[in-house]
Amino acid sequence: MNTPTPYSFASLATGIHAWLRQAISNDTLLQVTEMVITGVCLLVFLVLLCFFLGYMERKVAAFMEIRLGPNRVGPKGSLQIVADTLKLLFKEGLTPNGADKFLFNLAPGIMVVTSMMAVAPIAFAKNFQIWDINIGVLYVSAISSMAVIGILMAGWSSNNKYSLIGAMRSGAQIVSYELSIGLSLITIVILSGSLQLSEIVESQANGWWIFKGHIPVIIAFVIFIIASTAEINRAPFDLTEAEQELTGGFHTEYAGMKFAMFLLSEYINLFIVSAIAATIFLGGWMPFHIGSLPAFNHVMDYIPSFMWFFGKTFFIVFIIMWFRWTFPRLRIDQLLNLEWKYLLPISMVNILIVTAMAIFGWHF
Amino acid sequence: MFLKNYIGDIFSSIKSLLTGMKLTGYYFTHLKEIVTEEYPDNRGTLKMAERFRGEVIMPHNENNEHRCTGCQACELACPNASIKIVTKQETQPDGKKKKRIDTFVYRLDMCTFCNLCVNACPSEAIVMGQKFEHSVYDKKQLKKILNFPNSKLMEGVEE
Numbered sequence: 243m244n245t246p247t248p249y250s251f252a253s254l255a256t257g258i259h260a261w262l263r264q265a266i267s268n269d270t271l272l273q274v275t276e277m278v279i280t281g282v283c284l285l286v287f288l289v290l291l292c293f294f295l296g297y298m299e300r301k302v303a304a305f306m307e308i309r310l311g312p313n314r315v316g317p318k319g320s321l322q323i324v325a326d327t328l329k330l331l332f333k334e335g336l337t338p339n340g341a342d343k344f345l346f347n348l349a350p351g352i353m354v355v356t357s358m359m360a361v362a363p364i365a366f367a368k369n370f371q372i373w374d375i376n377i378g379v380l381y382v383s384a385i386s387s388m389a390v391i392g393i394l395m396a397g398w399s400s401n402n403k404y405s406l407i408g409a410m411r412s413g414a415q416i417v418s419y420e421l422s423i424g425l426s427l428i429t430i431v432i433l434s435g436s437l438q439l440s441e442i443v444e445s446q447a448n449g450w451w452i453f454k455g456h457i458p459v460i461i462a463f464v465i466f467i468i469a470s471t472a473e474i475n476r477a478p479f480d481l482t483e484a485e486q487e488l489t490g491g492f493h494t495e496y497a498g499m500k501f502a503m504f505l506l507s508e509y510i511n512l513f514i515v516s517a518i519a520a521t522i523f524l525g526g527w528m529p530f531h532i533g534s535l536p537a538f539n540h541v542m543d544y545i546p547s548f549m550w551f552f553g554k555t556f557f558i559v560f561i562i563m564w565f566r567w568t569f570p571r572l573r574i575d576q577l578l579n580l581e582w583k584y585l586l587p588i589s590m591v592n593i594l595i596v597t598a599m600a601i602f603g604w605h606f
Numbered sequence: 607m608f609l610k611n612y613i614g615d616i617f618s619s620i621k622s623l624l625t626g627m628k629l630t631g632y633y634f635t636h637l638k639e640i641v642t643e644e645y646p647d648n649r650g651t652l653k654m655a656e657r658f659r660g661e662v663i664m665p666h667n668e669n670n671e672h673r674c675t676g677c678q679a680c681e682l683a684c685p686n687a688s689i690k691i692v693t694k695q696e697t698q699p700d701g702k703k704k705k706r707i708d709t710f711v712y713r714l715d716m717c718t719f720c721n722l723c724v725n726a727c728p729s730e731a732i733v734m735g736q737k738f739e740h741s742v743y744d745k746k747q748l749k750k751i752l753n754f755p756n757s758k759l760m761e762g763v764e765e
């Protein structure tokens with residue numbers, strides 16, 4: 243089952259590796275070259291992905307608000323984001339006078355780097371993963387909570403009260419919701435018995451966890467989606483930006499390309515949480531399998547694994563966008579109430595149930 | 607008791623959130639509900655609302671007759687003096703002299719489209735038109751004379 247099929251990404255990667263091995267004899271040099279190639283590919287992929295997500299967001303928003311959305315630049319407005327990026331490129335990257343210049347310029351970089359680092363262990367397709375680290379789940383949750391450093395840095399160094407309030411709110415928010423995210427991820431770690439993302443995907447070969455683990459896993463899934471929406475500061479949890487009260491929150495003072503980097507990291511984060519949710523709960527690149535129907539499973543296997551992965555990921559991206567354009571923003575006390583009074587107790591009880599389920603084998 | 611309220615709260619809030627998502631989901635899947643007007647692309651098929659107020663106009667019939675008696679009620683009603691009525695004495699066929707309008711001056715640049723003049727007019731001589739593309743390069747062109755040249759008062763309005 244693990245032999246790469248001739249047209250998959252895995253065989254492409256293996257082919258490139260073999261070719262480079264012939265061309266470059268020095269092992270260290272080979273590794274560095276491969277790292278650079280991977281990095282560049284990833285950057286290009288993520289930027290294109292962000293263009294697409296930006297376009298998708300605006301179209302989804304428009305359709306949900308009975309509007310047309312961007313429709314002037316390119317067919318159906320598809321080049322709108324490219325035009326926006328060009329505009330941002332030509333804008334002056336202003337640094338306010340009273341700002342802490344070094345931190346102010348460092349913050350957007352930290353945001354982007356932390357978001358990009360979290361992409362590393364994600365399995366995009368069968369056997370196609372940048373870094374199959376054995377503590378993938380832990381790594382992702384650790385890295386993604388580092389984004390708050392970038393936000394706090396931006397808020398503090400801007401020397402602006404709105405930025406600071408926004409950054410402080412974001413700190414409170416990320417620290418609290420981190421718990422629920424961790425606990426809902428742990429449910430699957432308990433069930434699959436591994437922190438490695440590739441193994442978690444393999445454990446879903448006979449059915450995705452959301453079906454195998456039924457009610458407790460569905461609860462964990464819902465909690466994960468809610469908490470990760472809060473973690474990436476998207477509406478209805480976008481108190482960090484809260485245009486009406488904080489004129490943009492931590493990125494009030496940013497303009498031009500530095501602002502674009504915040505946007506970039508926001509969309510990468512959106513992609514990451516969706517990809518993680520898809521990997522952990524919906525089986526990642528694993529096709530839709532029903533335990534005892536080999537013929538059906540075989541048909542599903544014909545759909546390439548990257549299609550499954552991106553299909554599931556974009557399904558979750560769509561749900562998170564749906565939230566954003568439906569729900570009104572929470573107040574800060576409501577936000578903390580939701581986490582400490584509802585999500586956290588529920589996830590704790592849920593973990594107990596899942597542990598019992600794993601011990602007694604109540605799942606399918 | 608507490609637990610019952612707690613769980614009841616969760617389910618009622620989930621229900622209300624799903625109600626909201628159902629509505630936005632409905633709009634997302636029913637693109638024919640979109641209300642955006644793609645002006646100026648749809649200039650040819652543009653449908654204005656019935657009560658839209660674009661400008662004050664004075665309708666004339668096919669014999670170049672209007673219904674304005676020159677009573678100046680509209681001029682008095684206008685809060686910002688956008689209307690000026692110049693009257694003249696006209697000798698009627700039966701020899702009597704009567705007051706008739708000479709020019710009905712309407713200043714579009716000052717009008718706030720409040721509709722008060724139309725309401726004030728006792729003889730329904732003026733109405734609100736639907737045209738709204740009024741931009742011109744010279745402000746003077748916004749000072750309009752609403753009665754057509756050589757137009758007459760319609761028979762039977764002045765009784």
Ligand code: SF4
Nearest residue numbers: 684717718720721723
């Ligand atoms: S619509 Fe109002 S402002 Fe305009 S002319 Fe009539 S009364 Fe004056």
Ligand code: SF4
Nearest residue numbers: 674675677678680727
């Ligand atoms: S438009 Fe109507 S209100 Fe104004 S002068 Fe003529 S008849 Fe009188």
